[in-house]
Structure formats: C-alpha cells, structure tokens
Amino acid sequence: MGASGDEDSAHQHEVIGWLRRGILPVRFMYIGSGADQHIRFAEEYAEEYQDGRLGDETAAVLGGLGPAAVPAQLCDIGPSNGVHTAQFLEWFAAAHSGPVRYLGVDFSRRLLDAARERISRHASVEGSFAWWDVESGATAAVRGWRTGGPVLFCLLGNTLGNVEDPVRVLRNIFLSACPGDLLVLGLFGPVGQGKDEADAYRSPAIRSMVLQPLRTVGIPVDDLALDLRTVDDRVLGIVRLPKPVTIAGERLPAQHEIRCFLSRRYVPAVARQLLRHTGWRPLDTQTASRSGHFVVLGRRLAEMPDTAVRSAAARSAFLAHLARVSLMPPAGRSGPGR
Helix, strand or coil, X not given: CCCHHHHHHHCXXXXXXXHHCCECCHHHHHCHHHHHHHHHHHHHCHHHHCCCHHHHHXXXXXXXXXXXXXXXXXXXXXXXXXXXXXXXXXXXXXXXXXXXXXXXXXXXXXXXXXXHHHXXXXXXXXXXXXXXXXXXXXXXXXXXXXXXXXXXXXXXXXXXXXXXXXXXXXXXXXXXXXXXXXXXXXXXXXXXXXXXHHHHHCCHHHHHHHHHHHHHCCCCCCXXXXXXXXXXXXXXXXXXXXXXXXXXXXXXXXXCEEEEEEXXXXXXXXXXXXXXXXXXXXXXXXXXXXXXEEEEEEEEXXXXXXXXXXXXXXXXXXXXXXXXXXXXXXXXXXXXXX
C-alpha cells in the first residue's frame, strides 16, 4: 500500500470535481495526509475513545441476538485508525470460545494499514483487509472472504451520519451481504433543546482535519473561516474562498462556497425506518443510551422490499421526510432531546 502522498494524489481529480460542485464528502478527510492526522489524533487524544460507545454496541448485539447467536465473522466497515475496532474486537473475541474471523474494509488504504497494525495484537482473530468505497457501490470482497454462517456487519461511530447518501450506503451493504447477515449501526441522536451540536467540533484539531483535503489540493486554508452550524438534523461545516483559486487547471471563484463537513443526527425510529427501506429487518434491542449515542440492529432480508427507495430523486425526498421525523418532539416533550 502506498504512502500518504500517493493516496492524496490518487484522489486529487475526484476531490477537485467535488469542490467544483461546492461539496467535499467527509470520506476525503480520512485519506493520505488526512489519515495521518487521524492516526495522530488517536495517539494525542486517547481519552476521546473511552466514551461509553462500546458498552452500547455490545449491549445491543447481546440484547438482540443473545450470547449464543453472535456470529463468529465480523465485517467492520470503516475501522478508521483502529482504536475503537481494537476495543470492539477484544469483546468480540472473548464472546467466542474458538477463533473468530475479521474483515476490515475502508475507503482509505492508509487507515487500513493502521487498523491492521492494531488488530495484529489479537492472537485469536484471523484478520483480513480490503478496500471498499461503501458510498459508491457494493463489493465482492465480503463474499470472497466469508465462510459458512452469518456475518456481523458493523457500521459504527455515526459513520452513517457522515455519508452523502445514507439510503444508498445501506443498500450497498445489503447487496454485499447474504440473507440472514446482521448489521449493527452506531448513531448519534439529536442534541437537547437550546444546545448547539456544532460546539463539539470547534477545536483546532478538528478544524485542521476538516480542512486538510483542501490544503492537500493546493487551497490556502490558514485564512479560511470554517463556519460550523447546526441545520435541522445536521451539523454542517462551510467555507467561502476569500479570493479566486486555481487548482489543477480548475478555477474556483472568490466567495465560492464549499460544504466541507457533514454529520447527521438520527432518532431510533428513523434509523429503523432506514433499515426497513433498504432490505434489513430491525431487531428488538436496547437503543436508549447516554450522551445521545444509540445502537440499532437489523437482519438482512432475502430480497430488497418493494418499498425500497431506489432512484436518487426518491432517496433525496425520503431523506427529507426522515429529517422532518427526526425533528418532531417525542410525545410529552417540548423538543428534540438526547
């Protein structure tokens, strides 16, 4: 696998194409030099990964399946720097008396390297790794890796909140899985009334990570103002170029606006509705949690339901509907809360 600069170069034209449209998908924060920053972040802010999410995830899996029914095959979608994956694998390995199998898939080969290093410490885990852009399509890597029995797919850390099209991502996972496989979603819920979720992202470290893809393609970022705001069910990060910039022959005008960060918030009812519309049957399990984090679990159906949202226009309308549902206050409460 190549060095960070190689990964930056490999995606340069794709990034510039997105910038021309005024959008920078979050996945580009985690490639090349951005991945290096994320790896350093884990080393410098290790306490950030002791946040209680692991307890929510394991409780949901055990509550929905029971200890005896936890699959011995795990497909981890987006292991990132491998810190949380190592924590989850420690529990996963202990939950089985024999060896377990692990497949880590990620958009960043650099992060796959980091995850590989951390996971190698687990002697009872047979680890494999493969590249997959889960936002673009299905993958054959899972079917080529799996053996008999179901696979537990994990999409944790609110990764589904960072993608451009959550419906498409869940369909891509459905198409990469087999009937009876399980999917664990770890999601962030809405903030309490009067709170601004964007405050959690206003730090120099996060700013540097968000703007790194712009810096990599040659946009000066030192004087950029990163506007972080909460809009409906999303935290958005927006910059405007103070003057024209030409990168790889593409001219971006002054005041060109780029949405360079996105983090959606969900409520359990919406998460279950997303599962149903993308070929997953939600299982009864614990969803309430501390600090706005919750977990839902689904089992893959044999076929995509007739109600599946397939076209881009239909997915956009469906997501707008789900956003409105997310913002509706629960019965007996005055507004959305944790």
